[in-house]
Amino acid sequence: KKFKTSKLNHPPGPRKLPIIGNLHNLEGLPHKCLQNLSKIYGPVMKLHFGFVPIVIISSKQAAEEVLKTHDLDCCSRPETVATKKISYNFKDIGFAPYGEEWRSLRKLAVMELLNLKKLNSFRYIREEENDLFVKKLSEASVKHFPVNLTKALFTLIASIVCRLAFGQNLHESEFIDEDGMEELASRSEKLQGEFAFSNYFPGGWIVDRITGQSKNLEGLFSELDGFFNQVLDEHLKPGRIVLESPDVVDVMIDMMNKQGEDGHFQLTTDHIKGVISDIFLAGVNTSATTILWAMTELIKNPSVMKKVQEEVRTVLGEKKEKITEQDLNQLSYFKLVIKETFRLHPTAPLLVPRETMSPIKIQGYDILKKNQIMINVYAIARDPKTWENPDEFKPERFADSCIDYRGLNFELLPFGSGRRICPGMTMGIAMVELGLLNLLYFFDWVLPEGTTVKDIDMDEEGALIIGKKVPLELVPTRQH
Numbered sequence: 027k028k029f030k031t032s033k034l035n036h037p038p039g040p041r042k043l044p045i046i047g048n049l050h051n052l053e054g055l056p057h058k059c060l061q062n063l064s065k066i067y068g069p070v071m072k073l074h075f076g077f078v079p080i081v082i083i084s085s086k087q088a089a090e091e092v093l094k095t096h097d098l099d100c101c102s103r104p105e106t107v108a109t110k111k112i113s114y115n116f117k118d119i120g121f122a123p124y125g126e127e128w129r130s131l132r133k134l135a136v137m138e139l140l141n142l143k144k145l146n147s148f149r150y151i152r153e154e155e156n157d158l159f160v161k162k163l164s165e166a167s168v169k170h171f172p173v174n175l176t177k178a179l180f181t182l183i184a185s186i187v188c189r190l191a192f193g194q195n196l197h198e199s200e201f202i203d204e205d206g207m208e209e210l211a212s213r214s215e216k217l218q219g220e221f222a223f224s225n226y227f228p229g230g231w232i233v234d235r236i237t238g239q240s241k242n243l244e245g246l247f248s249e250l251d252g253f254f255n256q257v258l259d260e261h262l263k264p265g266r267i268v269l270e271s272p273d274v275v276d277v278m279i280d281m282m283n284k285q286g287e288d289g290h291f292q293l294t295t296d297h298i299k300g301v302i303s304d305i306f307l308a309g310v311n312t313s314a315t316t317i318l319w320a321m322t323e324l325i326k327n328p329s330v331m332k333k334v335q336e337e338v339r340t341v342l343g344e345k346k347e348k349i350t351e352q353d354l355n356q357l358s359y360f361k362l363v364i365k366e367t368f369r370l371h372p373t374a375p376l377l378v379p380r381e382t383m384s385p386i387k388i389q390g391y392d393i394l395k396k397n398q399i400m401i402n403v404y405a406i407a408r409d410p411k412t413w414e415n416p417d418e419f420k421p422e423r424f425a426d427s428c429i430d431y432r433g434l435n436f437e438l439l440p441f442g443s444g445r446r447i448c449p450g451m452t453m454g455i456a457m458v459e460l461g462l463l464n465l466l467y468f469f470d471w472v473l474p475e476g477t478t479v480k481d482i483d484m485d486e487e488g489a490l491i492i493g494k495k496v497p498l499e500l501v502p503t504r505q506h
């Protein structure tokens with residue numbers, strides 16, 4: 027031990043046990059448990075999940091050092107059994123290590139998903155799908171029955187994402203069951219977060235085989251793979267007619283067919299499936315869950331609900347039959363409600379884990395090469411040193427503040443920051459804003475008979491993307 031003592035200043039952390047490291051310290055949801063541990067060990071702490079060293083960042087200052095000062099040094103991704111599977115052997119954007127392949131795919135995604143011109147030209151898809159959503163909710167409102175908003179919102183967002191990115195109209199699709207979207211999305215979330223021994227222990231694959239974990243993973247994956255294959259096959263059909271503008275899959279197939287053999291990175295069908303998988307997994311759960319949390323908080327806080335509905339209905343007038351994205355420009359309190367939802371309920375509370383590519387120093391601590399880094403944006407957004415009454419849902423806190431959630435203010439990072447920032451941010455925000463606006467403009471919402479605000483369950487579940495555990499059921503009454 028004496029000889030091994032180095033001059034390195036390692037981050038503090040709870041005592042680890044032989045073999046399991048700190049796995050025994052993890053109880054409940056990781057972001058909450060790590061938030062509690064950081065109150066003891068500080069904003070930069072080191073834990074070991076089995077044999078894997080993981081550095082947890084829980085303050086605005088430390089997050090800025092990682093994501094701004096050292097962004098390039100730590101913008102790779104660690105490999106896990108599940109992410110290898112779901113990314114078609116890292117041939118995607120979200121889980122691919124840093125390198126030429128990731129850069130090329132990411133560039134393509136930014137062009138297709140972040141491109142404002144393209145997003146605007148697809149505006150009508152979002153508006154049409156929301157219109158249909160309002161019609162369905164209006165039918166339910168006649169009967170005054172509770173609506174399962176969780177399911178309804180997953181279907182809405184999946185319809186937009188599948189139409190916009192894959193050219194698939196879920197309402198007419200022969201092979202996709204639109205009502206099964208919530209289940210498919212939550213299965214995929216399970217797949218990403220499955221605990222596997224092989225992630226943390228050398229030879230852990232043997233345990234995974236014995237416990238049936240490997241088989242479980244295979245089963246979940248083959249269901250999703252079936253869906254992604256169908257999307258790809260539809261696009262590869264000879265004589266395919268592109269009705270709307272070419273979607274992401276069309277663009278990638280075109281690139282694949284035109285590429286020469288010049289030694290550069292070659293696009294394959296696995297890359298296309300990797301990107302389809304990314305868009306579906308990263309796009310649907312996150313946006314639907316954000317609207318769901320916004321509605322949950324509004325029902326729990328009736329004065330905020332009243333204020334935002336008053337603004338929405340006064341500014342847009344009483345007689346609108348259809349909401350457009352232009353209507354969003356005139357709303358200010360509404361936008362604060364969304365900001366506050368992103369603060370209290372970041373859907374990826376630990377972002378997507380990163381991996382250091384070279385040794386770095388964060389807040390004076392030495393972090394070695396190939397260490398995992400998790401940024402606890404949940405803990406940062408509820409840090410009482412930065413936020414007054416951090417657990418309260420209070421959109422007014424942003425009224426005179428220029429803090430935004432687009433990756434430049436390190437106290438509020440629902441989309442991450444730096445090179446790995448979410449490339450679907452603009453699309454995600456557009457879907458969340460329009461979906462919530464339709465819910466608030468056209469309907470009044472109450473809890474089902476016999477339940478009160480105290481009965482609203484705020485429990486969370488999930489692994490990488492955290493959702494609401496119990497579905498939200500509310501009774502709509504059509505207003506206009």
Ligand code: HEM
Nearest residue numbers: 119120308309312313374378440441442443446448450454
């Ligand atoms: C409200 C909606 C959304 C939220 C809150 C969200 C959040 C995030 C977060 C936190 C990350 C990780 C960033 C990091 O590691 O620093 C991420 C990555 C990613 N997101 Fe999103 N996202 C949303 C919507 C979307 C949509 C609609 C798409 C695609 C259609 C998308 C595609 C991706 C991809 C491909 C990555 C991986 C980027 C990379 O590793 O280079 N996201 N997202």
